[in-house]
Amino acid sequence: MNALESIQELKSRMSASIIGQDQLIDRILLVLLADGNMLLEGLPGLAKTRAIKTLSKELDCGLSRIQFTPDLLPSDITGTEIYQPELKEKFVFQQGPIFSNLILADEINRSPAKVQSALLEAMEERQVSVAGKTYTMDPLFMVMATQNPVEQEGTYPLPEAQMDRFLMHVIISYPDDAAELEILRLNRSEQSKAKAEKKDRISPEVIFSARNEILxxxxxxxxxxxxxxxxxxxxxxxxxxxxxxxxxxxxxxxxxxxxxxxxxxxxxxxxxxxxxxxxxxxxxxxxxxxxxxxxxxxxxxxxxxxxxxxxxxxxxxxxxx
CATH class of the missing domain: 1.10.8.80 (Magnesium chelatase subunit I, C-Terminal domain)
Structure with missing residues (x-):
């Protein structure tokens, strides 16, 4: 298969697992191919987390989920230096969850600006600076941040400068009744299956080939x-x-x-x-x-x-x- 056919196959696999959110699937793939980051806004239960988990399951790449909370620290995202006296190099950098391919920043507006800004350098420069050293991100890298549009108590609105760094701000809504019925049946089917049929995961090289063609x-x-x-x-x-x-x-x-x-x-x-x-x-x-x-x-x-x-x-x- 060429790059386009592989992306269409990836989209088809995701659509089989995520019912009634075709626009969401389309936009996730578009942002990934455009080498950008995505802010996703929608009510709880609309398959936001499931979408990026399905993408990482079908694409041969890593996924990190970061649950943003008011007590989260920047080092919880980027990582920190650990003191290990038995080693020649006393301080060893322990990478945080940001060092992965796909990053789910769940409810990003639950943490204050200092924590939100820990994502900025990784999103824009594709690198993280800790203790005077710079660590480069993987070439396949995308942040998908989510936020709930309704519940605003105890949240910290994203500053304009940070919003501007997202390639797309996608808003999703409830599926229609026909899709809801399919979701019900899919959930029941998944519970009854002991083991799902496994398919070969799609290589990340497909993404890089597609990006070259898009240029x-x-x-x-x-x-x-x-x-x-x-x-x-x-x-x-x-x-x-x-x-x-x-x-x-x-x-x-x-x-x-x-x-x-x-x-x-x-x-x-x-x-x-x-x-x-x-x-x-x-x-x-x-x-x-x-x-x-x-x-x-x-x-x-x-x-x-x-x-x-x-x-x-x-x-x-x-x-x-």
């Missing part, structure tokens, strides 16, 4: 300018409409432009296209930009959310040429 996906100058114009509309909304000017205080950063480019090229590749189309950009704009906008008091007072603002942005910005 070759063509994006025309018109599409580049379309991406720039979309981001510019969030920064200079008064040029486009009164509603946008009233709704937006601060627009997306250059990371938003880069995220749109990477995500749209990956989306095109996943749909067997060698050239980015406007539909590819529009398919990922909400997940790439919703967490990079700071809305005005008026927007919040009127119940306008980031997705509605981005709908207006897409409506106002035309494709160049």
């Amino acid at each position: 070759g996906v063509n994006i025309s100058e018109n599409m580049e300018r379309y991406i720039v114009d979309l981001v510019s509309a969030t920064r200079h909304p008064s040029k486009y409409s009164e509603e946008l000017a009233q709704w937006i205080d601060f627009g997306a950063s250059p990371r938003g432009t880069i995220a749109l480019d990477r995500a749209s090229r990956t989306h095109a590749w996943m749909h067997s296209r060698k050239t980015v189309m406007p539909d590819d950009v529009r398919a990922v704009i909400h997940d790439c930009l919703r967490h990079r906008l700071i809305l005005s008091y008026e927007a919040n007072a009127d119940g306008i959310d980031a997705d509605q603002v981005l709908n207006e942005v897409v409506k106002q910005v035309a494709v160049v040429g």
